[in-house]
Amino acid sequence: MKAHDAMYIGGQWRPAVGQDTIAVVNPADEQVIGHVPAGTAEDVDAAVRAARDAFPGWAATAPAERAARIAALRDVLVARKDEIAETVTAELGAPLGFSQAVHAGVPILVAGSYAELAATYSFEEKVGNSTVLLEPVGVVGAITPWNYPLHQIVAKVAPALAAGCTVVLKPAEDTPLTAQLFAEAVEEAGVPAGVFNLVTGLGPVAGQALAEHEGVDLVSFTGSTAVGRRIGATAGAAVKRVALELGGKSANVILPGADLAKAVNVGVANVMGNSGQTCSAWTRMLVHEDQYDEAVATAAAAVAKYTVGDRVGPLVNAKQQARVRGYIEKGVEEGARVVAGGPDAPLGTGYYVAPTVFADVTPEMTIAQEEIFGPVVSILKYADEDEALRIANGTVYGLAGAVWAADDAQAVAFARRMDTGQVDINGGRFNPLAPFGGYKQSGVGRELGSHGLSEYLQTKSLQF
Numbered sequence: 111m112k113a114h115d116a117m118y119i120g121g122q123w124r125p126a127v128g129q130d131t132i133a134v135v136n137p138a139d140e141q142v143i144g145h146v147p148a149g150t151a152e153d154v155d156a157a158v159r160a161a162r163d164a165f166p167g168w169a170a171t172a173p174a175e176r177a178a179r180i181a182a183l184r185d186v187l188v189a190r191k192d193e194i195a196e197t198v199t200a201e202l203g204a205p206l207g208f209s210q211a212v213h214a215g216v217p218i219l220v221a222g223s224y225a226e227l228a229a230t231y232s233f234e235e236k237v238g239n240s241t242v243l244l245e246p247v248g249v250v251g252a253i254t255p256w257n258y259p260l261h262q263i264v265a266k267v268a269p270a271l272a273a274g275c276t277v278v279l280k281p282a283e284d285t286p287l288t289a290q291l292f293a294e295a296v297e298e299a300g301v302p303a304g305v306f307n308l309v310t311g312l313g314p315v316a317g318q319a320l321a322e323h324e325g326v327d328l329v330s331f332t333g334s335t336a337v338g339r340r341i342g343a344t345a346g347a348a349v350k351r352v353a354l355e356l357g358g359k360s361a362n363v364i365l366p367g368a369d370l371a372k373a374v375n376v377g378v379a380n381v382m383g384n385s386g387q388t389c390s391a392w393t394r395m396l397v398h399e400d401q402y403d404e405a406v407a408t409a410a411a412a413v414a415k416y417t418v419g420d421r422v423g424p425l426v427n428a429k430q431q432a433r434v435r436g437y438i439e440k441g442v443e444e445g446a447r448v449v450a451g452g453p454d455a456p457l458g459t460g461y462y463v464a465p466t467v468f469a470d471v472t473p474e475m476t477i478a479q480e481e482i483f484g485p486v487v488s489i490l491k492y493a494d495e496d497e498a499l500r501i502a503n504g505t506v507y508g509l510a511g512a513v514w515a516a517d518d519a520q521a522v523a524f525a526r527r528m529d530t531g532q533v534d535i536n537g538g539r540f541n542p543l544a545p546f547g548g549y550k551q552s553g554v555g556r557e558l559g560s561h562g563l564s565e566y567l568q569t570k571s572l573q574f
Contacts, residue, residue: 121303149311164304248327434484508549
């Protein structure tokens with residue numbers, strides 16, 4: 111798609127207040143593919159004012175009509191699925207097949223789920239002599255990341271609209287074209303003017319202005335834990351609600367008796383998807399010491415199938431590439447053993463990092479504690495289930511994870527003791543209705559399904 115040189119505010123594409131722009135770069139060939147406005151605090155203020163003006167009417171709109179608009183939005187996303195995939199591939203670098211299946215396909219599922227939920231959700235209930243009303247919280251400031259540019263937008267905007275909230279979206283500066291395409295889809299779906307607004311810009315400028323704006327009632331942010339802390343502090347000072355989906359260092363725990371080959375191969379695939387740029391990726395593989403060597407060999411063979419530029423795309427930008435390669439170098443420096451990839455693999459043009467597998471990783475190593483956000487798997491060994499649990503729970507994060515065992519009951523028993531928000535049991539499938547979010551420093555609140563909708567509602571009791 112062609113980049114807009116304007117903001118989508120109040121149902122119109124309006125010129126930005128300033129003249130500064132942001133270059134959008136294709137990370138596969140490092141070429142500029144477009145420019146978007148670098149929004150200012152004045153642009154954010156205009157968008158918030160438009161959202162505030164639209165809020166009373168949208169909040170009063172019948173849930174069935176809100177559901178119909180979300181369903182129409184879903185239909186537009188279906189019709190433009192190929193364009194969405196091509197746009198994400200151009201600005202994020204994901205292989206086209208992955209963009210079609212995940213970057214375009216998953217948001218369509220999520221939008222459809224909220225169209226159904228908005229039509230069936232009970233926004234009031236009887237509790238004794240009280241009627242409890244669930245009402246929209248107000249204007250939502252949504253700040254989304256670059257790694258899943260459309261999914262993260264839909265996971266915030268769809269439930270906010272279903273709840274009756276209005277939205278100002280500030281997307282990541284690396285992937286703003288997908289956000290502009292979404293704004294076009296909103297307009298085409300007939301969502302009333304001002305209900306959804308888009309301001310492109312830099313995080314420290316437009317993002318900060320949105321988080322601080324007194325007209326924003328809730329800030330929903332997905333991104334790094336460091337930025338999440340700042341947003342939480344800003345919102346706390348204003349007694350403003352936040353929903354934070356932050357970092358992860360998820361454990362893929364393979365218990366004795368599990369299908370080792372399947373668990374290792376699926377685990378590697380989980381990390382390689384989206385070039386490892388997934389907050390919930392199972393980047394720590396925990397294997398019993400008796401099966402450790404076999405698991406390492408299996409992982410090395412598995413990762414060899416993920417060819418750079420074909421199945422594994424580039425990282426989003428040069429800064430991210432340098433960051434991930436720095437972590438790989440740190441792993442070598444601290445004594446981990448490279449069994450695939452490594453810091454010195456030849457890569458050529460584009461922000462690529464070689465898919466890498468580390469063995470002999472110990473729990474205290476940097477690569478076992480910090481989020482790398484690249485195609486890097488660390489394999490750790492354990493002696494018994496208690497040690498495996500200590501390792502799995504031994505980071506500041508708690509976003510996701512996996513457990514493999516001879517039967518589901520054994521896996522579930524282990525998963526119940528994990529300090530994490532979502533666990534896949536023996537390769538369980540993605541569920542767009544299941545709540546997603548973290549424990550500890552992985553965030554506050556939940557996205558997806560009815561739990562995601564409840565983030566955008568506040569409660570009022572009427573006593574009779």
